[in-house]
Amino acid sequence: MTFPRTMKAIAAERTPTGPRLYLKEILVPHPGPGQILIKLASAGVNRADLLQVEGHHPPPPGAPETPGLEASGTVVAVDQTVGGIRVGDEVCSLLTGGGYAEYAVASALCTLPVPKGMSLTDAGGLPEVYFTVWSNVFDTARLRHGETFLVHGGSSGIGTAAIQLMHARGHRVFTTAGSEDKCAACVKLGATRAINYREEDFVTLVKEGTNGHGVDVILDMVGGDYVMRNLQTLARGGRLVNIAYQKGAKVEVDFRLVQAKLLTLAATGLRGRPDSEKALIRDSLAREVWPLFEAGRLKPVTDRVLPLAAAGAAHQAMRESRHIGKILLVP
Ligand SMILES: NC(=O)c1ccc[n+]([C@@H]2O[C@H](COP(=O)([O-])OP(=O)(O)OC[C@H]3O[C@@H](n4cnc5c(N)ncnc54)[C@H](OP(=O)(O)O)[C@@H]3O)[C@@H](O)[C@H]2O)c1
Numbered sequence: 367m368t369f370p371r372t373m374k375a376i377a378a379e380r381t382p383t384g385p386r387l388y389l390k391e392i393l394v395p396h397p398g399p400g401q402i403l404i405k406l407a408s409a410g411v412n413r414a415d416l417l418q419v420e421g422h423h424p425p426p427p428g429a430p431e432t433p434g435l436e437a438s439g440t441v442v443a444v445d446q447t448v449g450g451i452r453v454g455d456e457v458c459s460l461l462t463g464g465g466y467a468e469y470a471v472a473s474a475l476c477t478l479p480v481p482k483g484m485s486l487t488d489a490g491g492l493p494e495v496y497f498t499v500w501s502n503v504f505d506t507a508r509l510r511h512g513e514t515f516l517v518h519g520g521s522s523g524i525g526t527a528a529i530q531l532m533h534a535r536g537h538r539v540f541t542t543a544g545s546e547d548k549c550a551a552c553v554k555l556g557a558t559r560a561i562n563y564r565e566e567d568f569v570t571l572v573k574e575g576t577n578g579h580g581v582d583v584i585l586d587m588v589g590g591d592y593v594m595r596n597l598q599t600l601a602r603g604g605r606l607v608n609i610a611y612q613k614g615a616k617v618e619v620d621f622r623l624v625q626a627k628l629l630t631l632a633a634t635g636l637r638g639r640p641d642s643e644k645a646l647i648r649d650s651l652a653r654e655v656w657p658l659f660e661a662g663r664l665k666p667v668t669d670r671v672l673p674l675a676a677a678g679a680a681h682q683a684m685r686e687s688r689h690i691g692k693i694l695l696v697p
Pocket residue numbers: 411412413414494498518519520521522523524525542543544545548563587588608609610611612634635636637684687691
């Protein structure tokens with residue numbers, strides 16, 4: 367398959383009123399060892415992209431400056447070192463950057479086929495959330511059969527994936543969200559109880575909902591005062607894993623509570639990890655999660671699809687938290 371020399375991609379500049387995103391003509395990247403080139407159908411927008419264009423989350427060494435941590439599309443070139451992926455395949459990939467463009471290179475180790483029956487566009491919003499949710503909940507926090515689970519921010523991209531996946535695997539799921547509409551959407555996705563964090567206290571309600579036992583695993587993206595409140599909410603032997611700190615990363619922890627309840631605390635990041643580690647997560651998704659999509663037990667939750675040129679508006683919608691699920695950009 368042939369591809370052009372240049373393409374349109376989103377670039378960002380910082381202005382006194384905030385970042386400005388605009389279309390720029392740049393060279394189409396060439397796949398290096400272990401890589402493929404994809405003609406993109408869609409790219410998922412993630413909160414990390416907002417942080418990157420604000421200058422808080424720089425790309426790791428070697429990653430493209432163009433934002434975009436995940437995308438779907440059709441393979442147009444494959445490096446000779448890659449096996450198992452062919453030109454013309456429809457795929458979705460976890461990227462270290464470069465998704466806000468017409469073409470992107472991806473590591474073959476971070477690439478999955480589009481689940482059968484799913485639109486190519488919707489698939490662009492799967493990799494970042496499902497790699498993150500699987501690796502944190504199962505590899506790090508080791509959620510076991512029959513255990514209970516709490517995810518904060520249930521209407522986020524991460525939250526909508528976590529609720530559906532844990533529900534499909536038979537776990538009772540508690541979640542928090544910031545409005546009645548968002549709570550209702552979380553219940554529809556499979557949450558046993560969605561707590562409006564602006565009006566209700568999750569520590570009390572989760573305790574009530576578990577006969578005083580607490581939950582076994584919490585996936586948290588809030589941090590700040592939620593850290594101690596999470597520790598209060600966990601059952602004996604519970605595990606807390608943090609993936610973001612929207613209310614602050616520096617907190618005071620009373621380790622007497624951690625010790626008394628035999629709790630485990632963890633925090634992880636995905637983007638900077640080597641492809642060899644991401645490949646293990648990819649293999650788990652292919653084995654455990656993609657079949658659930660193909661059986662109709664998991665669905666992509668696409669809030670809206672916008673043209674690539676509207677990346678600024680997409681970021682504004684996410685900044686104002688007007689979405690439920692994923693915002694996608696199409697070139
Ligand atoms: N470490 C990693 O590897 C990794 C990977 C992926 C994502 N993340 C992080 O995970 C988070 C979710 O990512 P996303 O792209 O899915 O973003 P998103 O859709 O914008 O989600 C942010 C969520 O945070 C919720 N939130 C804010 N304050 C809250 C509070 N006090 N209590 C409960 N929920 C609250 C928001 O809920 P309301 O809208 O209801 O207020 C919203 O649902 C982001 O912070 C992102 O940076 C980390």
